Amino acid sequence: MSVLAAIGVLALLIVVHELGHFLAARLQGIHVNRFSLGFGPILWKYQGRRTEYAVRAIPLGGFVGFPDDDPDSDIPPNDPDLLRNRPILDRAIVISAGVIANLIFAYFVFATQFVAVGIPQFSDQSGVLVADVISVEAPAAQAGLRAEDVILAVNDQSLGDGNEARILLMQQIQEHADQPIDLTVQRGEQQLDLTVTPRSEEDGIARIGVQLLPNRRVTGYRPPSGVVEVLSEAARVFQNAFLAVAQGFISLVTNFSSVASQVGGPVKIVEQGASFAASDATRLFDFAALISINLAIINILPLPALDGGQLAFLLIEALRGKPLPNRIQENVMQTGLMLLLGLGIFLIVRDTTQLEVFQNLFQ
Known part of the structure; x- marks a missing residue:
């Protein structure tokens, strides 16, 4: 049950991130044609009036798809509500909304913990x-x-x-x-x-x-003394957690060779979450908030296939006065996606072989 609880928390955080992109687009009237949890082959899908909702086989994140480059889309390429035809600010809001959603969610997880469990x-x-x-x-x-x-x-x-x-x-x-x-x-x-x-x-x-x-x-x-204490205490704990996670990423960048061995994938994250849940179910609040902050910081990094990489393209477009050629952007993003998926698969295999239950099979 603790493993299922950890998997559920991780899936929820991915949904929160993608829901940030989705709502930021929809609220601006921008067309959205896909909302997927995971990558690769479709395991389950539901076709809504305007959007396909799907669960896919590779559990390394999720994505919100837009019809801009969909050859099967019947939306005219000059439609002002296609994402690529919107001003830079509108697109930046959509791209950064996932990160913002994860940070807001982390804050409210702490607040909910203080209401449900206490200070x-x-x-x-x-x-x-x-x-x-x-x-x-x-x-x-x-x-x-x-x-x-x-x-x-x-x-x-x-x-x-x-x-x-x-x-x-x-x-x-x-x-x-x-x-x-x-x-x-x-x-x-x-x-x-x-x-x-x-x-x-x-x-x-x-x-x-x-x-x-x-x-x-x-x-x-x-019990908290009131709403003010809940919100202020949640803000204090959120700030401390954010700074601690950010410091960890700075250490990873500045001292990668020494710290890289501590990088974990989905299996490691689920293992840690399960241990939290097994020791004290209330610690799942902390687990959810910390992983949500981690997802936010990871996605804002200026790397291909991440939100930060797309924001970097927007910055270049703003400085040049025109976007980079589509071919260059597509090649960079596809290469980044393949590297990201490769890293994710490597971490899954490595972390799985390090699980105690796996190692006991060979003793």
């Missing part, structure tokens, strides 16, 4: 939580640190608790550039002694390659 109450615990190890080549990974570890002490000095503990740990790391420091680490029921050597980077700041958070536990939930 979480936290209690500070001893130490600093290692939320993530950003690279297998980072000093932290080389020392044996893992995500979910709790660092209790540095050089036999207790860190205490709360945000002050995180600040103290960061200070110790920065003051010991290229010098080993001893860490006392809590991992489940085990207490470990690890030695890590902070690495001085180009900006002169020493780091060990981890994301650190105060070690806090949810002790309960309380």
Whole structure:
């Protein structure tokens, strides 16, 4: 059931994204002839009065189709309501609407969580939580640190608790550039002694390659005091989540070779969502919001076959005063789509072979 819940959340987020494009077009009177969940062969479809709705075989996203280049369309090529005949601003609204829909959805998921479940109450615990190890080549990974570890002490000095503990740990790391420091680490029921050597980077700041958070536990939930608190708390959590996801993408771009191994496809996403649902069903709210923000940021990147790539073409058109030739745009978009599908299939195969249930078959 937890796997089905995670798949359902992922499918919902794709529908939200494509619905953003669809509504932005329809509300402007622009013709739309296809609304598809997935790519490739059609598994199911319904032909509406103006639009074909379909579910396709390859679950790597979805698309909204326009009749502009459909040879079977009976709409005249000079129709002012074809997408390509609209002003640049109208087209930009349609293209960016999917990203905007995902961001708005993420915000309202947080708000809905606070209404349905309540405002979480936290209690500070001893130490600093290692939320993530950003690279297998980072000093932290080389020392044996893992995500979910709790660092209790540095050089036999207790860190205490709360945000002050995180600040103290960061200070110790920065003051010991290229010098080993001893860490006392809590991992489940085990207490470990690890030695890590902070690495001085180009900006002169020493780091060990981890994301650190105060070690806090949810002790309960309380009802919100009103609509204002729900909206303001949702805005605060949304902002923190957006900045954290954006920072992750910046790390991927600036340190791709080290971070690429952490990139996951649909199988990995579903696995993580299922683990959230299995441990606490309410965590599906967080899962849905974070994946929605991820989808928004991925799609705004200026890469072929993504919304950001199409916006890049619009920017070039605005600067040139005319669009690039259709042949160039089609070749770039088709190449980008093939690369995107190839990457998606590779990630599906890789992540599937790394699943515990799959590996147990060969033991």
